[in-house]
Protein backbone atom coordinates (compact mmCIF):
# COMPACT_ATOMS: atom_id res chain seq x y z
CA UNK A 680 0.00 0.00 0.00
CA UNK A 681 1.34 3.44 -0.82
CA UNK A 682 0.55 6.76 0.83
CA UNK A 683 3.03 8.36 -1.56
CA UNK A 684 1.96 10.92 -4.09
CA UNK A 685 -1.17 12.51 -2.59
CA UNK A 686 0.65 15.04 -0.34
CA UNK A 687 2.93 16.62 -2.97
CA UNK A 688 0.12 16.78 -5.54
CA UNK A 689 -2.14 18.64 -3.11
CA UNK A 690 0.71 21.03 -2.22
CA UNK A 691 1.27 21.91 -5.87
CA UNK A 692 -2.46 22.38 -6.38
CA UNK A 693 -2.84 24.65 -3.35
CA UNK A 694 0.18 26.76 -4.35
CA UNK A 695 -1.38 27.18 -7.79
CA UNK A 696 -4.71 28.10 -6.18
CA UNK A 697 -3.07 30.72 -3.93
CA UNK A 698 -1.07 32.19 -6.85
CA UNK A 699 -4.15 32.45 -9.03
CA UNK A 700 -5.90 34.42 -6.26
CA UNK A 701 -3.07 37.01 -5.99
CA UNK A 702 -4.14 39.75 -8.35
CA UNK A 703 -1.53 41.68 -10.25
CA UNK A 704 -0.96 45.21 -8.99
CA UNK A 705 0.74 48.05 -10.81
CA UNK A 706 2.05 51.36 -9.56
CA UNK A 707 2.72 54.22 -11.98
CA UNK A 708 4.90 57.10 -10.87
CA UNK A 709 2.98 60.20 -12.01
CA UNK A 710 5.48 62.58 -10.45
CA UNK A 711 8.95 61.77 -9.12
CA UNK A 712 9.98 65.27 -8.12
CA UNK A 713 10.15 67.32 -4.93
CA UNK A 714 8.08 70.38 -3.98
CA UNK A 715 9.02 72.64 -6.94
CA UNK A 716 9.53 70.02 -9.65
CA UNK A 717 12.27 70.02 -12.32
CA UNK A 718 13.09 71.94 -14.50
CA UNK A 719 12.96 75.38 -12.93
CA UNK A 720 12.26 78.55 -14.86
CA UNK A 721 15.39 80.41 -15.98
CA UNK A 722 17.85 77.76 -14.72
CA UNK A 723 20.85 76.81 -16.85
CA UNK A 724 22.41 74.18 -14.58
CA UNK A 725 23.14 70.66 -15.89
CA UNK A 726 20.00 69.12 -14.32
CA UNK A 727 17.52 71.70 -15.62
CA UNK A 728 19.16 71.76 -19.09
CA UNK A 729 18.92 67.95 -19.25
CA UNK A 730 15.30 68.06 -18.01
CA UNK A 731 14.27 70.26 -20.98
CA UNK A 732 15.44 67.66 -23.52
CA UNK A 733 12.58 65.73 -25.14
CA UNK A 734 11.70 62.58 -23.18
CA UNK A 735 14.27 63.32 -20.46
CA UNK A 736 13.89 61.36 -17.20
CA UNK A 737 15.28 64.40 -15.38
CA UNK A 738 11.97 66.22 -15.99
CA UNK A 739 10.07 65.69 -12.73
CA UNK A 740 6.53 66.69 -11.85
CA UNK A 741 5.46 66.97 -8.20
CA UNK A 742 5.17 63.63 -6.37
CA UNK A 743 2.10 61.49 -7.07
CA UNK A 744 1.39 57.86 -7.94
CA UNK A 745 -1.41 55.70 -9.30
CA UNK A 746 -2.01 52.20 -7.94
CA UNK A 747 -4.13 49.85 -10.06
CA UNK A 748 -5.51 46.42 -9.36
CA UNK A 749 -8.32 44.49 -11.08
CA UNK A 750 -9.34 47.59 -13.04
CA UNK A 751 -9.60 49.81 -9.95
CA UNK A 752 -7.47 52.87 -9.40
CA UNK A 753 -6.21 54.74 -6.37
CA UNK A 754 -4.40 58.05 -6.67
CA UNK A 755 -1.76 58.94 -4.07
CA UNK A 756 -1.57 62.72 -3.60
CA UNK A 757 -3.17 65.42 -5.72
CA UNK A 758 -0.23 67.53 -6.84
CA UNK A 759 -0.38 70.95 -8.51
CA UNK A 760 0.50 68.98 -11.69
CA UNK A 761 -2.63 66.79 -11.30
CA UNK A 762 -4.28 67.69 -14.65
CA UNK A 763 -1.16 67.07 -16.74
CA UNK A 764 -0.47 63.88 -14.78
CA UNK A 765 -3.98 62.50 -15.47
CA UNK A 766 -3.69 63.42 -19.15
CA UNK A 767 -0.26 61.88 -19.54
CA UNK A 768 -1.33 58.62 -17.81
CA UNK A 769 -4.69 58.65 -19.70
CA UNK A 770 -6.69 58.35 -16.50
CA UNK A 771 -10.38 59.16 -16.77
CA UNK A 772 -11.71 57.41 -13.66
CA UNK A 773 -10.53 57.17 -10.04
CA UNK A 774 -11.91 54.92 -7.29
CA UNK A 775 -10.27 56.73 -4.37
CA UNK A 776 -7.58 59.19 -3.34
CA UNK A 777 -5.03 58.90 -0.52
CA UNK A 778 -3.14 61.90 0.81
CA UNK A 779 0.26 61.55 2.43
CA UNK A 780 0.04 64.96 4.16
CA UNK A 781 -1.27 68.51 3.84
CA UNK A 782 1.69 70.30 2.19
CA UNK A 783 0.93 72.14 -1.05
CA UNK A 784 3.01 69.85 -3.29
CA UNK A 785 0.79 66.91 -2.24
CA UNK A 786 -2.57 68.72 -2.24
CA UNK A 787 -2.28 71.74 -4.57
CA UNK A 788 -4.39 70.03 -7.24
CA UNK A 789 -7.53 69.51 -5.10
CA UNK A 790 -9.58 72.21 -6.84
CA UNK A 791 -8.44 70.84 -10.23
CA UNK A 792 -9.58 67.39 -9.08
CA UNK A 793 -12.98 68.91 -8.25
CA UNK A 794 -13.23 70.41 -11.78
CA UNK A 795 -12.01 67.16 -13.34
CA UNK A 796 -14.76 65.23 -11.49
CA UNK A 797 -17.47 67.74 -12.57
CA UNK A 798 -16.36 67.81 -16.21
CA UNK A 799 -16.50 64.02 -16.43
CA UNK A 800 -19.78 63.71 -14.51
CA UNK A 801 -17.71 61.33 -12.44
CA UNK A 802 -19.16 60.07 -9.14
CA UNK A 803 -17.86 61.85 -6.03
CA UNK A 804 -14.44 60.53 -4.99
CA UNK A 805 -13.62 59.42 -1.44
CA UNK A 806 -10.35 60.76 -0.08
CA UNK A 807 -8.56 59.11 2.84
CA UNK A 808 -6.06 60.95 5.02
CA UNK A 809 -4.89 61.57 8.58
CA UNK A 810 -7.53 63.43 10.68
CA UNK A 811 -5.07 66.33 11.02
CA UNK A 812 -4.57 66.50 7.23
CA UNK A 813 -8.34 66.69 6.74
CA UNK A 814 -8.67 69.38 9.40
CA UNK A 815 -5.95 71.51 7.77
CA UNK A 816 -7.53 71.16 4.33
CA UNK A 817 -11.18 71.45 5.34
CA UNK A 818 -11.71 74.61 3.26
CA UNK A 819 -9.98 73.15 0.19
CA UNK A 820 -12.29 70.21 -0.53
CA UNK A 821 -14.69 70.68 -3.44
CA UNK A 822 -18.17 69.16 -2.91
CA UNK A 823 -17.32 66.26 -5.17
CA UNK A 824 -14.60 65.02 -2.78
CA UNK A 825 -15.66 63.11 0.34
CA UNK A 826 -12.91 63.25 2.98
CA UNK A 827 -12.58 60.29 5.36
CA UNK A 828 -10.19 60.60 8.33
CA UNK A 829 -8.07 57.52 9.05
CA UNK A 830 -6.26 56.97 12.34
CA UNK A 831 -2.59 55.87 12.38
CA UNK A 832 -1.88 52.17 11.81
CA UNK A 833 -5.45 51.37 10.70
CA UNK A 834 -5.94 49.01 7.80
CA UNK A 835 -8.83 49.64 5.43
CA UNK A 836 -9.97 47.91 2.27
CA UNK A 837 -10.21 50.59 -0.41
CA UNK A 838 -11.15 49.69 -3.99
CA UNK A 839 -10.49 46.05 -3.14
CA UNK A 840 -6.97 46.74 -1.80
CA UNK A 841 -5.97 46.33 1.86
CA UNK A 842 -4.15 49.50 2.79
CA UNK A 843 -2.42 50.19 6.08
CA UNK A 844 -1.82 53.82 7.06
CA UNK A 845 1.67 54.04 8.60
CA UNK A 846 2.62 57.32 10.31
CA UNK A 847 6.04 58.58 9.25
CA UNK A 848 8.04 61.62 10.36
CA UNK A 849 8.31 64.46 7.84
CA UNK A 850 10.31 67.15 9.61
CA UNK A 851 10.81 67.88 13.26
CA UNK A 852 7.84 70.23 13.49
CA UNK A 853 5.75 67.19 12.87
CA UNK A 854 3.10 67.66 10.20
CA UNK A 855 1.02 64.46 10.25
CA UNK A 856 2.25 62.30 7.35
CA UNK A 857 1.48 58.80 6.14
CA UNK A 858 3.24 56.11 4.18
CA UNK A 859 0.96 53.43 2.74
CA UNK A 860 1.40 49.69 2.81
CA UNK A 861 -0.59 47.79 0.19
CA UNK A 862 -1.23 44.23 1.35
CA UNK A 863 2.11 42.67 2.15
CA UNK A 864 3.58 43.70 -1.17
CA UNK A 865 4.29 47.40 -1.39
CA UNK A 866 5.24 50.29 0.87
CA UNK A 867 5.10 53.82 -0.53
CA UNK A 868 6.35 56.84 1.44
CA UNK A 869 7.28 59.86 -0.64
CA UNK A 870 7.76 62.30 2.25
CA UNK A 871 9.64 61.05 5.28
CA UNK A 872 12.83 61.30 7.27
CA UNK A 873 12.08 58.59 9.85
CA UNK A 874 9.39 56.32 11.24
CA UNK A 875 8.70 54.74 14.61
CA UNK A 876 9.86 51.26 15.67
CA UNK A 877 6.19 50.19 15.39
CA UNK A 878 6.13 51.40 11.78
CA UNK A 879 9.41 49.64 10.96
CA UNK A 880 8.06 46.41 12.45
CA UNK A 881 5.06 46.51 10.10
CA UNK A 882 6.91 47.40 6.92
CA UNK A 883 9.85 45.07 7.60
CA UNK A 884 10.30 42.59 4.76
CA UNK A 885 7.88 44.31 2.35
CA UNK A 886 9.18 43.21 -1.08
CA UNK A 887 8.82 46.51 -2.96
CA UNK A 888 9.51 49.80 -1.19
CA UNK A 889 9.27 53.22 -2.80
CA UNK A 890 10.86 55.85 -0.62
CA UNK A 891 11.63 59.53 -0.31
CA UNK A 892 15.17 60.41 -1.38
CA UNK A 893 14.77 64.13 -1.90
CA UNK A 894 18.31 65.26 -1.15
CA UNK A 895 21.32 64.05 -3.06
CA UNK A 896 23.61 64.41 -0.08
CA UNK A 897 23.14 64.09 3.64
CA UNK A 898 21.16 66.97 5.16
CA UNK A 899 20.33 66.88 8.82
CA UNK A 900 16.67 67.15 9.92
CA UNK A 901 15.21 68.60 6.76
CA UNK A 902 12.00 66.61 6.60
CA UNK A 903 13.21 64.28 3.85
CA UNK A 904 15.70 61.49 3.47
CA UNK A 905 18.83 62.05 1.45
CA UNK A 906 19.90 59.25 -0.91
CA UNK A 907 22.45 57.83 1.60
CA UNK A 908 19.74 57.94 4.34
CA UNK A 909 17.27 56.12 2.09
CA UNK A 910 19.78 53.34 1.40
CA UNK A 911 20.57 52.96 5.11
CA UNK A 912 16.88 52.94 6.07
CA UNK A 913 16.01 50.44 3.33
CA UNK A 914 18.68 48.07 4.67
CA UNK A 915 16.75 47.87 7.96
CA UNK A 916 13.54 46.98 6.05
CA UNK A 917 15.17 44.23 3.92
CA UNK A 918 13.06 44.61 0.76
CA UNK A 919 13.56 42.77 -2.53
CA UNK A 920 13.88 46.08 -4.32
CA UNK A 921 14.04 49.79 -3.57
CA UNK A 922 12.84 52.64 -5.76
CA UNK A 923 13.83 56.18 -4.79
CA UNK A 924 11.44 59.04 -5.55
CA UNK A 925 10.79 62.74 -4.63
CA UNK A 926 14.15 63.65 -6.21
CA UNK A 927 15.05 67.29 -5.77
CA UNK A 928 17.17 69.93 -7.45
CA UNK A 929 20.39 68.78 -5.75
CA UNK A 930 20.40 65.65 -7.97
CA UNK A 931 22.61 65.30 -11.05
CA UNK A 932 20.82 64.44 -14.34
CA UNK A 933 18.82 61.18 -14.10
CA UNK A 934 21.17 58.72 -15.83
CA UNK A 935 24.20 59.98 -13.94
CA UNK A 936 22.25 59.93 -10.67
CA UNK A 937 21.07 56.36 -11.18
CA UNK A 938 24.60 55.11 -11.96
CA UNK A 939 25.95 56.89 -8.88
CA UNK A 940 23.16 55.46 -6.67
CA UNK A 941 24.03 51.94 -7.88
CA UNK A 942 27.67 52.56 -6.99
CA UNK A 943 26.72 53.87 -3.54
CA UNK A 944 24.34 50.94 -2.91
CA UNK A 945 27.17 48.54 -3.73
CA UNK A 946 29.55 50.41 -1.47
CA UNK A 947 26.99 50.20 1.35
CA UNK A 948 26.47 46.47 0.64
CA UNK A 949 22.74 46.85 -0.05
CA UNK A 950 21.57 43.30 -0.88
CA UNK A 951 18.72 44.54 -3.14
CA UNK A 952 18.57 46.38 -6.48
CA UNK A 953 17.93 50.14 -6.36
CA UNK A 954 16.25 52.19 -9.06
CA UNK A 955 15.63 55.88 -9.38
CA UNK A 956 11.99 56.74 -10.17
CA UNK A 957 11.06 58.87 -13.18
CA UNK A 958 7.73 60.26 -14.36
CA UNK A 959 5.76 57.56 -16.14
CA UNK A 960 7.71 54.65 -14.57
CA UNK A 961 5.51 51.57 -14.21
CA UNK A 962 6.22 49.07 -11.46
CA UNK A 963 4.54 45.66 -11.60
CA UNK A 964 3.98 44.40 -8.06
Ligand SMILES: [Zn+2]
Pocket residue numbers: 718719722723724726727928
Ligand atom coordinates in the same frame (compact mmCIF):
# COMPACT_ATOMS: atom_id res chain seq x y z
ZN1 LIG B 1 18.05 74.14 -12.07
Ligand SMILES: [Zn+2]
Pocket residue numbers: 780782849870
Ligand atom coordinates in the same frame (compact mmCIF):
# COMPACT_ATOMS: atom_id res chain seq x y z
ZN1 LIG C 1 5.79 67.84 2.61
